[in-house]
Amino acid sequence: xxxxxxxxxxxxxxxxxxxxxxxxxxxxxxxxxxxxxxxxxxxxxxxxxxxxxxxxxxxxxxxxxxxxxxxxxxxxxxxxxxxxxxxxxxxxxxxxxxxxxxxxxxxxxxxxxxxxxxxxxxxxxxxxxxxxxxxxxxxxxxxxxxxxxxxxxxxxxxxxxxxxxxxxxxxxxxxxxxxxxxxxxxxxxxxxxxxxxxxxxxxxxxxxxxxxxxxxxxxxxxxxxxxxxxxxxxxxxxxxxxxxxxxxxxxxxxxxxxxxxxxxxxxxxxxxxxxxxxxxxxxxxxxxxxxxxxxxxxxxxxxxxxxxxxxxxxxxxxxxxxxxxxxxxxxxxxxxxxxxxxxxxxxxxxxxxxxxxxxxxxxxxxxxxxxxxxxxxxxxxxxxxxx
Amino acid sequence: xxxxxxxxxxxxxxxxxxxxxxxxxxxxxxxxxxxxxxxxxxxxxxxxxxxxxxxxxxxxxxxxxxxxxxxxxxxxxxxxxxxxxxxxxxxx
Numbered sequence: 001x002x003x004x005x006x007x008x009x010x011x012x013x014x015x016x017x018x019x020x021x022x023x024x025x026x027x028x029x030x031x032x033x034x035x036x037x038x039x040x041x042x043x044x045x046x047x048x049x050x051x052x053x054x055x056x057x058x059x060x061x062x063x064x065x066x067x068x069x070x071x072x073x074x075x076x077x078x079x080x081x082x083x084x085x086x087x088x089x090x091x092x093x094x095x096x097x098x099x100x101x102x103x104x105x106x107x108x109x110x111x112x113x114x115x116x117x118x119x120x121x122x123x124x125x126x127x128x129x130x131x132x133x134x135x136x137x138x139x140x141x142x143x144x145x146x147x148x149x150x151x152x153x154x155x156x157x158x159x160x161x162x163x164x165x166x167x168x169x170x171x172x173x174x175x176x177x178x179x180x181x182x183x184x185x186x187x188x189x190x191x192x193x194x195x196x197x198x199x200x201x202x203x204x205x206x207x208x209x210x211x212x213x214x215x216x217x218x219x220x221x222x223x224x225x226x227x228x229x230x231x232x233x234x235x236x237x238x239x240x241x242x243x244x245x246x247x248x249x250x251x252x253x254x255x256x257x258x259x260x261x262x263x264x265x266x267x268x269x270x271x272x273x274x275x276x277x278x279x280x281x282x283x284x285x286x287x288x289x290x291x292x293x294x295x296x297x298x299x300x301x302x303x304x305x306x307x308x309x310x311x312x313x314x315x316x317x318x319x320x321x322x323x324x325x326x327x328x329x330x331x332x333x334x335x336x337x338x339x340x341x342x343x344x345x346x347x348x349x350x351x352x353x354x355x356x357x358x359x360x361x362x363x364x365x366x367x368x369x370x371x372x373x374x375x376x377x378x379x380x381x382x383x384x385x386x387x
Numbered sequence: 388x389x390x391x392x393x394x395x396x397x398x399x400x401x402x403x404x405x406x407x408x409x410x411x412x413x414x415x416x417x418x419x420x421x422x423x424x425x426x427x428x429x430x431x432x433x434x435x436x437x438x439x440x441x442x443x444x445x446x447x448x449x450x451x452x453x454x455x456x457x458x459x460x461x462x463x464x465x466x467x468x469x470x471x472x473x474x475x476x477x478x479x
Binding site: 043044131132133134137154155156157158159160162182183184185186187200205231233235237238240242243244245246247325 | 392394395396399405440441442444446449450451453454469471472473474475476
């Protein structure tokens with residue numbers, strides 16, 4: 001560590017760290033020597049990357065396969081209007097290099113998968129998980145456990161955030177719990193609404209990602225007590241915080257008493273996700289073009305929108321609104337003697353509705369709108385807002 | 388009456404109530420009181436055998452009930468029970 005040196009410019013830049021007695025130049029040296037991988041450069045990744053860069057973490061890897069979209073700017077403060085359409089890793093690197101030229105950035109413009117995860121993660125000391133879906137959560141966790149890297153975790157939903165430090169070995173050499181100790185298996189798809197369905201208040205990832213950055217710095221420098229073996233919960237709406245205990249579970253398939261997972265697995269399958277391309281549902285469907293033709297020919301059809309009222313307010317195609325949760329209570333409104341097209345945002349909830357109506361009530365005249373209102377906005381009416 | 392804190396993803400099953408004052412001398416009985424009051428929440432908390440699901444954790448105070456007596460853990464009038472489901476923060 002003694003061979004890590006700083007230029008005059010760096011010393012001046014980091015001076016507010018250097019004058020904290022328990023942090024000092026030793027802490028700064030550890031930061032400069034550290035290699036941190038940030039998975040996901042979105043809502044959580046933005047503050048994480050900004051603060052880790054500003055703080056002087058020597059090597060920062062960024063994994064993301066996405067491009068910047070207008071709907072990101074509500075919370076992903078790394079990006080600007082000019083970045084829309086640009087790969088996130090490129091836009092992030094450009095912004096972060098402007099913030100601190102003393103950092104070595106490594107970009108991985110690809111999704112993290114079971115095939116590349118071990119190869120990417122192995123070069124880093126620590127991973128910060130700012131991803132947005134269950135398969136990648138388990139993938140990041142398992143890769144970290146298999147490679148013995150700490151995993152600084154945060155997750156958000158609407159007004160609620162979770163934070164913890166997983167797979168951390170403390171100063172006494174005792175290993176703490178990981179994500180599978182907390183949640184052995186993921187919820188089946190559809191049971192927990194996503195952020196794109198459920199929404200998230202824009203400031204929340206800013207708060208949780210900043211807390212994550214602080215934990216990363218603590219783990220690297222050894223200053224303070226990392227949030228290992230504890231789960232921090234933040235309810236931004238009520239302003240309630242709770243810190244709960246997490247224990248290692250002897251049944252953990254990665255590092256419990258009888259480990260059964262010794263390499264990375266198929267995480268989409270583990271999380272119950274049917275690969276794209278495979279016919280997901282056994283329901284009849286129409287394309288947006290077919291629906292447009294039916295409407296233009298003034299065919300006698302019924303079109304039902306199964307989304308929520310607040311989604312209808314954002315964009316609609318003048319369909320009858322019957323939210324999925326009210327379908328059974330409003331059965332009498334659904335025609336059984338003519339073609340009925342159901343739609344939602346992307347086609348999933350309307351397929352759920354059709355399955356229910358066919359199995360439980362014997363409907364035979366229902367068609368799912370492929371791709372939902374998003375496909376309609378792409379192909380038929382580009383003036384509609386996509387969300 | 389112990390208080391159960393309902394997490395955001397499950398509030399649509401509790402008429403948007405963020406907490407529930409439940410009767411019961413144990414965690415299991417208090418949760419049963421909750422699922423009787425709001426039947427739609429049941430399948431999100433319990434499996435077919437009435438066991439807590441793997442992606443939901445239940446705490447009393449800051450302690451995991453698995454480290455105590457699970458569903459049989461005793462509750463007091465001032466107990467706070469937290470239901471903590473897995474959230475991924477994103478696109479599923």
